[in-house]
Amino acid sequence: MNHRRSSPEPLLWMLFSSGGMVAALMVPILLFLFGIAFPVGLLSAPSHAHLYAVLHNPLTRLVLFGLCALALFHWAHRFRYTLYDGLQLKRYAVPIVVLCYGGAVVGCVIAAGLLLTV
Amino acid sequence: MATEITLEVARYRPGVDSEPVMQSYQVPLREHWAILDGLTYVKDHLDGTLSFRWSCRMGICGSCGMTVNGEPQLSCATFLTDYAPGPIRVEPLHNFPVVRDLVVDIDDFMTKLPKVKPWVVREVQSPVEEGEYLQTPEELDEYQQFSMCINCMLCYSACPVYSLEPDFLGPAAIALAQRYNLDSRDEGADERRDVLSSPEGVWACTFVGECSAVCPKGVDPAGAIQRYKLTAATQSIKELLMPRISRRLNSRSQG
Amino acid sequence: MSVYQRPVHLLWWLERRAYVLFVLRELSSVFVAWFVVFLLLLVNAVSDGTASYQRFLDWSGQWWVVAINVVAMLFVLLHVVTWFGLAPRAMAIKVRGRRVPAQQIVAAHYLAWLVLSAAVAWLVLR
Numbered sequence: 172m173n174h175r176r177s178s179p180e181p182l183l184w185m186l187f188s189s190g191g192m193v194a195a196l197m198v199p200i201l202l203f204l205f206g207i208a209f210p211v212g213l214l215s216a217p218s219h220a221h222l223y224a225v226l227h228n229p230l231t232r233l234v235l236f237g238l239c240a241l242a243l244f245h246w247a248h249r250f251r252y253t254l255y256d257g258l259q260l261k262r263y264a265v266p267i268v269v270l271c272y273g274g275a276v277v278g279c280v281i282a283a284g285l286l287l288t289v
Numbered sequence: 290m291a292t293e294i295t296l297e298v299a300r301y302r303p304g305v306d307s308e309p310v311m312q313s314y315q316v317p318l319r320e321h322w323a324i325l326d327g328l329t330y331v332k333d334h335l336d337g338t339l340s341f342r343w344s345c346r347m348g349i350c351g352s353c354g355m356t357v358n359g360e361p362q363l364s365c366a367t368f369l370t371d372y373a374p375g376p377i378r379v380e381p382l383h384n385f386p387v388v389r390d391l392v393v394d395i396d397d398f399m400t401k402l403p404k405v406k407p408w409v410v411r412e413v414q415s416p417v418e419e420g421e422y423l424q425t426p427e428e429l430d431e432y433q434q435f436s437m438c439i440n441c442m443l444c445y446s447a448c449p450v451y452s453l454e455p456d457f458l459g460p461a462a463i464a465l466a467q468r469y470n471l472d473s474r475d476e477g478a479d480e481r482r483d484v485l486s487s488p489e490g491v492w493a494c495t496f497v498g499e500c501s502a503v504c505p506k507g508v509d510p511a512g513a514i515q516r517y518k519l520t521a522a523t524q525s526i527k528e529l530l531m532p533r534i535s536r537r538l539n540s541r542s543q544g
Numbered sequence: 545m546s547v548y549q550r551p552v553h554l555l556w557w558l559e560r561r562a563y564v565l566f567v568l569r570e571l572s573s574v575f576v577a578w579f580v581v582f583l584l585l586l587v588n589a590v591s592d593g594t595a596s597y598q599r600f601l602d603w604s605g606q607w608w609v610v611a612i613n614v615v616a617m618l619f620v621l622l623h624v625v626t627w628f629g630l631a632p633r634a635m636a637i638k639v640r641g642r643r644v645p646a647q648q649i650v651a652a653h654y655l656a657w658l659v660l661s662a663a664v665a666w667l668v669l670r
């Protein structure tokens with residue numbers, strides 16, 4: 172019985188959990204500000220210069236990258252099991268795994284690219 | 290208050306019925322009667338062919354689990370009056386093959402349970418003359434909740450993962466593994482790990498949490514599973530980062 | 545011996561309320577992923593200059609984008625409540641040999657949430 176050494180499950184679960192935690196801590200406020208409050212005029216949107224300055228700080232970019240990467244792996248893991256169980260699609264496990272974790276990896280690369288070139 | 294209540298009971302006669310059919314019985318609505326008393330009344334006075342399991346009638350043996358109005362329940366600890374005016378639908382536990390009427394086949398659990406070695410494992414048994422393995426109340430506290438399980442299978446019946454994936458080790462078996470993993474006298478955590486940390490072990494669980502919601506003993510198997518996930522994941526990552534040191538640590542006890 | 549095996553419906557989770565809530569909780573992850581996309585669009589717009597930032601603001605003010613974000617907000621809040629609520633069952637934290645009560649663990653999570661949210665809001669609105 173050696174499967175536990177090679178199984179990626181523990182690592183994927185760790186990414187899922189950390190992602191769930193950072194998403195719970197940070198997504199609500201960011202989504203509220205940029206997705207609701209500024210668009211509907213509840214609060215006035217910050218100036219471009221200010222946001223640009225905030226984004227230029229390497230620490231901001233590091234935090235945002237961590238948030239994006241972990242949140243994407245959180246989605247990948249949860250969505251994979253939702254498809255397995257919720258829609259009983261476990262027989263398509265291979266394409267589902269490719270779609271979910273592959274999507275997360277692609278998302279991480281895009282996020283890194285965008286955040287590095289600010 | 291009405292003096293009678295209707296029990297709609299699932300009947301399944303193997304070889305005769307292709308699927309269960311519901312049959313209604315009128316039973317006295319007495320204040321201290323549980324569903325099980327109603328069924329016993331049916332068997333004694335109305336229809337002697339009705340089959341169901343029970344033993345202790347006090348929520349301890351775990352043999353009388355049934356689906357009552359869609360919810361897994363101990364039929365000896367669920368009272369008729371709580372469902373008045375009825376009717377009350379009584380079916381066998383979901384997720385298990387039905388052998389006859391309300392009797393289900395729990396062989397699957399019986400073969401899975403020993404795989405997690407639900408007993409105190411010692412590398413070296415100390416001789417009897419040395420006395421008991423002592424334990425402080427705090428150490429007892431670590432696992433006591435998980436030791437309350439009565440193997441009633443309500444948790445398996447409520448678990449959608451088990452219904453979709455019959456190979457899943459399941460809530461009670463994992464909770465019982467944790468009951469020993471967290472016992473200060475036990476040294477078997479590493480031996481249990483292969484089974485627990487396999488894809489059919491804790492990783493199949495998606496924390497639906499209904500096992501804990503229906504458990505009549507407050508065991509919280511869902512919590513036990515999540516705690517084990519954290520333990521197992523931390524261990525694997527440590528092994529990934531520093532393979533030599535952690536292997537040595539793992540050969541000793543863990544939890 | 546012939547036994548009866550109850551079939552599992554395709555949409556089994558409609559059978560019980562708790563299962564429906566579970567599936568909604570799991571679907572919250574889709575909106576978490578949507579948020580990442582939205583955030584990256586914002587980052588991209590800000591780094592492209594004032595004009596594209598303005599275009600992003602106009603786009604995010606369209607009714608359907610706001611609608612998606614309101615729904616996303618509800619799902620994300622469901623995620624927050626369920627995640628923090630389940631946290632004390634997934635971790636047994638001890639301080640000086642004593643188990644920290646579940647409510648305190650939950651409270652600590654909400655406290656961290658408030659502090660972080662305030663910090664983010666301050667940084668953005670300053």
Ligand code: SF4
Nearest residue numbers: 438439441442444504
């Ligand atoms: S964990 Fe609870 S529901 Fe499951 S078998 Fe044990 S006592 Fe029954």
Ligand code: FES
Nearest residue numbers: 345346351353365
């Ligand atoms: S008859 Fe023993 S638990 Fe119900």
